[in-house]
Amino acid sequence: MIQTIRLIDSLSAAFGKAFAWLIILMTLGTSYEVLVRYVFNNPTPWAYDVSFIMYGTMFMMAGAYTLSRGQHVRGDFLYRSWQPRTQGMVDLVLYLTFFYPGVLALVFTGWKYSSRSWGYGEVSVNSPAGVPIYQFKSVLVAAGLLLAIQGVAEIMRCIIAIRQNRWMKPEDDVVETEDLLMRQATQAEAGSGQSGGHP
Numbered sequence: 001m002i003q004t005i006r007l008i009d010s011l012s013a014a015f016g017k018a019f020a021w022l023i024i025l026m027t028l029g030t031s032y033e034v035l036v037r038y039v040f041n042n043p044t045p046w047a048y049d050v051s052f053i054m055y056g057t058m059f060m061m062a063g064a065y066t067l068s069r070g071q072h073v074r075g076d077f078l079y080r081s082w083q084p085r086t087q088g089m090v091d092l093v094l095y096l097t098f099f100y101p102g103v104l105a106l107v108f109t110g111w112k113y114s115s116r117s118w119g120y121g122e123v124s125v126n127s128p129a130g131v132p133i134y135q136f137k138s139v140l141v142a143a144g145l146l147l148a149i150q151g152v153a154e155i156m157r158c159i160i161a162i163r164q165n166r167w168m169k170p171e172d173d174v175v176e177t178e179d180l181l182m183r184q185a186t187q188a189e190a191g192s193g194q195s196g197g198h199p
Contacts, residue, residue: 016065045129064146088161110140
């Protein structure tokens with residue numbers, strides 16, 4: 001079970017990290033738009049649509065990766081005081097009753113919208129450039145499938161928590177800035193305390 005969890009986590013991470021590079025393209029596109037709009041007084045008709053599409057794609061395709069790292073927002077003022085076994089039982093029920101119906105609705109509804117959009121080559125109505133957006137509708141299906149696969153790993157995590165009364169921690173590949181600063185401060189204090197104890 002642990003190997004399956006790690007494999008699924010790796011898959012979600014690979015997609016999340018690959019699509020994270022869209023932030024660079026968004027930055028370059030927005031910078032170009034600012035330059036031509038305010039310096040050359042010649043705005044582009046496509047910049048808004050392209051940045052909108054890239055941001056939406058990045059956001060959707062990072063969902064499974066975020067879930068694999070336990071970084072989705074949760075209201076846990078009661079939950080955090082429970083034993084891991086109880087947390088696992090509650091999470092398991094919530095995954096089966098809310099998560100999977102929602103994700104499956106995303107996949108099937110996304111498929112309907114996407115296939116219709118591909119059928120008539122849908123373009124954006126937000127700009128005169130007519131930027132194609134049918135490929136963007138396919139992201140709904142892809143993101144939903146990735147979430148469904150990652151959900152299998154999360155259910156397995158719940159089963160481990162129920163059996164062993166401990167959570168299998170996700171890999172730490174990204175650290176929040178404040179956590180990093182706290183670690184550095186703690187290490188600095190520990191280092192100064194050790195050095196202060198020796199002549």
